[in-house]
Amino acid sequence: MFNKVCIIGVGLIGGSIARAARKQNLCQNISAFGREQDLDNLQRAKELGVIDSYSSVLSEAVMDADCVIIATPVGAMSLIFEQLQPLWSKHTLYMDAGSTKASVVAALKTVFSDIPENFVPAHPIAGAENSGVDAARDDLYFGKRLILTPMTETAPEFIQLAQDFWQKFGSNVTLMEIEQHDAVLAATSHLPHILAFSLVNFLGKKDETADIFKYAAGGFKDFTRIASSDPTMWLDICQANKEQIIPLIEQLCVELNGVKAKLEQDQSQALFDSFSYANQARQRFLDQQK
Amino acid sequence: MFNKVCIIGVGLIGGSIARAARKQNLCQNISAFGREQDLDNLQRAKELGVIDSYSSVLSEAVMDADCVIIATPVGAMSLIFEQLQPLWSKHTLYMDAGSTKASVVAALKTVFSDIPENFVPAHPIAGAENSGVDAARDDLYFGKRLILTPMTETAPEFIQLAQDFWQKFGSNVTLMEIEQHDAVLAATSHLPHILAFSLVNFLGKKDETADIFKYAAGGFKDFTRIASSDPTMWLDICQANKEQIIPLIEQLCVELNGVKAKLEQDQSQALFDSFSYANQARQRFLDQQK
Numbered sequence: 001m002f003n004k005v006c007i008i009g010v011g012l013i014g015g016s017i018a019r020a021a022r023k024q025n026l027c028q029n030i031s032a033f034g035r036e037q038d039l040d041n042l043q044r045a046k047e048l049g050v051i052d053s054y055s056s057v058l059s060e061a062v063m064d065a066d067c068v069i070i071a072t073p074v075g076a077m078s079l080i081f082e083q084l085q086p087l088w089s090k091h092t093l094y095m096d097a098g099s100t101k102a103s104v105v106a107a108l109k110t111v112f113s114d115i116p117e118n119f120v121p122a123h124p125i126a127g128a129e130n131s132g133v134d135a136a137r138d139d140l141y142f143g144k145r146l147i148l149t150p151m152t153e154t155a156p157e158f159i160q161l162a163q164d165f166w167q168k169f170g171s172n173v174t175l176m177e178i179e180q181h182d183a184v185l186a187a188t189s190h191l192p193h194i195l196a197f198s199l200v201n202f203l204g205k206k207d208e209t210a211d212i213f214k215y216a217a218g219g220f221k222d223f224t225r226i227a228s229s230d231p232t233m234w235l236d237i238c239q240a241n242k243e244q245i246i247p248l249i250e251q252l253c254v255e256l257n258g259v260k261a262k263l264e265q266d267q268s269q270a271l272f273d274s275f276s277y278a279n280q281a282r283q284r285f286l287d288q289q290k
Numbered sequence: 291m292f293n294k295v296c297i298i299g300v301g302l303i304g305g306s307i308a309r310a311a312r313k314q315n316l317c318q319n320i321s322a323f324g325r326e327q328d329l330d331n332l333q334r335a336k337e338l339g340v341i342d343s344y345s346s347v348l349s350e351a352v353m354d355a356d357c358v359i360i361a362t363p364v365g366a367m368s369l370i371f372e373q374l375q376p377l378w379s380k381h382t383l384y385m386d387a388g389s390t391k392a393s394v395v396a397a398l399k400t401v402f403s404d405i406p407e408n409f410v411p412a413h414p415i416a417g418a419e420n421s422g423v424d425a426a427r428d429d430l431y432f433g434k435r436l437i438l439t440p441m442t443e444t445a446p447e448f449i450q451l452a453q454d455f456w457q458k459f460g461s462n463v464t465l466m467e468i469e470q471h472d473a474v475l476a477a478t479s480h481l482p483h484i485l486a487f488s489l490v491n492f493l494g495k496k497d498e499t500a501d502i503f504k505y506a507a508g509g510f511k512d513f514t515r516i517a518s519s520d521p522t523m524w525l526d527i528c529q530a531n532k533e534q535i536i537p538l539i540e541q542l543c544v545e546l547n548g549v550k551a552k553l554e555q556d557q558s559q560a561l562f563d564s565f566s567y568a569n570q571a572r573q574r575f576l577d578q579q580k
Contacts, residue, residue, distance in 0.1 A: 188506035197568040202545045204571025213575040216478035222512045227572045231565035242553040249550045255492045260539045263532045275521035278487040281494025282517045285503040
């Protein structure tokens with residue numbers, strides 16, 4: 001499918017793309033780019049066989065690549081676009097793998113006065129609480145959703161190429177408007193992460209004085225799993241998508257205050273209805289996952 | 291250990307107590323009590339071998355029992371105490387298995403002018419989102435915390451008997467003040483359930499119009515698992531412990547509004563610190579679970 005794929009940022013996401021591309025025989029060669037301080041990690045990626053070569057000089061890493069994938073935190077993409085701009089090739093497919101899309105496209109538009117037709121914004125909805133290239137897996141994207149949010153400028157043939165690429169990993173590819181992507185992900189992923197971080201933050205302080213964690217059970221463990229996610233990455237995502245996230249926090253507090261009022265006023269039926277609706281809504285979610 | 295154990299309410303919790311008692315050879319005989327409308331369930335429990343006999347007449351079910359365990363929803367305990375009161379035996383160990391303790395003891399005190407010395411409030415911190423006797427397991431309590439909250443009136447020999455009983459199931463038994471129990475459980479269990487119900491309620495309504503659930507991933511699945519819990523049971527628990535839960539909802543909203551303000555004001559370092567603290571606090575929780 002490609003001669004050379006270049007991965008910019010070889011962590012869990014970039015490393016898993018490299019492993020899947022190799023497993024599916026989608027390219028001859030995989031190079032990687034990272035900063036000076038990432039060289040140990042890149043060396044590790046090479047030793048693991050995730051990539052074939054690496055460089056901290058971008059022009060070397062992307063040379064002759066016909067597919068370039070930016071898998072850095074979303075906050076770093078501005079800088080990457082600036083460095084890529086003079087090296088841009090018309091014949092190469094460029095994609096990112098960021099969890100937010102409006103911020104990535106805004107960064108692209110700051111750097112390029114003419115929006116390139118061969119950049120396809122992409123978001124694989126997959127991850128794990130472990131990070132780093134050691135956690136990379138060739139099946140991370142298998143059976144998972146992958147959202148592409150092409151711009152009006154994006155050429156259909158590059159959209160098709162991007163779609164084929166991810167489908168070869170076994171991903172379920174959907175095309176979506178940028179705004180819709182960011183709204184959906186704010187609700188189903190970013191808000192839950194903020195909730196988990198906030199709850200564990202709040203209870204962690206109580207635990208310091210009242211030793212509560214040792215009485216927490218399995219439900220608490222599952223509920224707070226996403227609070228073990230990487231703080232740097234999530235700071236980045238939350239800031240990049242704050243326009244969508246802020247109103248959701250407000251609305252959720254309205255919902256919580258509603259539960260509080262129902263408890264205060266002993267509105268049993270209304271509380272029961274609300275818990276039952278949630279129970280049924282989650283069943284609808286589970287049925288869809290099958 | 292006992293001649294006859296009587297279980298009042300044979301669902302997941304009561305059924306698992308019966309199964310564990312039989313497996314550990316803690317009694318000769320297991321009877322059960324349920325209401326008229328529970329007879330099918332009791333028949334099912336008998337067919338499964340969980341219990342030996344059952345009756346919808348309480349005096350029959352508890353006759354000659356030297357251990358009686360009330361495993362009904364906490365909201366039903368008032369009624370059970372009223373019915374048990376004329377049948378009360380001084381030589382029998384009585385326990386409940388409810389998730390809240392102040393409400394259970396309050397119900398007891400309404401019925402008994404002299405607080406019986408042989409009632410030991412107990413709470414096995416174990417469960418599953420599946421309910422009913424079919425989900426009962428003989429190892430549900432193995433390796434799990436069990437909290438006893440004896441009153442000043444409770445006799446030491448009955449506390450010891452209760453402790454021995456649960457330890458034989460492999461439970462890790464702790465004695466605690468009633469108020470402390472309810473505060474700890476409100477924080478680590480009741481608040482997370484309310485959060486999960488509230489989030490799924492809120493997002494479920496969005497899903498009806500915007501189809502968001504199909505883009506939710508594994509993190510969302512784990513985070514919302516407890517929203518699949520039984521609404522009736524949780525209505526009961528939340529109402530029984532509302533004095534503890536209401537201030538926690540308020541405090542959590544303060545925490546969420548803090549995150550919102552930090553996002554609005556681009557306070558990156560403060561946000562990072564808060565996410566990092568949560569990440570480390572969860573690690574502390576995980577380390578304690580080992």
